[in-house]
Amino acid sequence: MKALVLEAVKKLSLRDFPIQETVGLYDVKIQIKACGICGSDVHYYLEGGIGDFIVKEPMILGHEAAGVVVEKGAKVVAGSCYADYLNSFAAGGAVR
Numbered sequence: 640m641k642a643l644v645l646e647a648v649k650k651l652s653l654r655d656f657p658i659q660e661t662v663g664l665y666d667v668k669i670q671i672k673a674c675g676i677c678g679s680d681v682h683y684y685l686e687g688g689i690g691d692f693i694v695k696e697p698m699i700l701g702h703e704a705a706g707v708v709v710e711k712g713a714k715v716v717a718g719s720c721y722a723d724y725l726n727s728f729a730a731g732g733a734v735r
Contacts, residue, residue, distance in 0.1 A: 640655070640656050640657070640658050640671070641653055641654065641655055641656070642654055642656050642699045642700075642701075643674075643676075643699065643700045643701055644697050644698065644699055644700070645680075645683055645684060645694060645697065645698045645699075645700050646697050647687075648684070648685070648686065648687040649684060649685065651684070651700075662710050662711065662712050663712050664712040664713050664714040664715075665712050665714050665715060666711075666712045666715070667708050667710065667711045667712065667715055668708070668709050668710040668711075669704075669706040669707065669708055669709065670706050670707050670709045671704050671705070671706040672705055672706045672707060673704065673705050673706075674701040674702075674703065674704040674705075675701060675703040675704075676700055676701050676703075677702070677703060680700040680701065683698065683700065684700070
């Protein structure tokens with residue numbers, strides 16, 4: 640997985656982060672296709688923090704993501720809260 644990392648004020652890098660977690664019975668794995676940054680991320684980038692929160696070490700930015708379900712746990716079925724929200728969970732299904 641690639642992630643945008645705030646290294647210091649006004650210093651960004653795009654880093655690779657390997658993901659080695661397995662999908663649990665009630666989990667879904669989502670391949671991220673797009674991720675946005677918000678106003679908080681802009682404050683972190685320009686000022687090194689927001690409010691009482693000060694960035695003291697590298698931090699991954701972006702938390703508004705969209706993607707595609709690529710794997711689901713055996714107990715993720717129609718009728719579960721997530722499945723109801725998306726109507727169904729099928730590999731390749733869009734998450735919006």
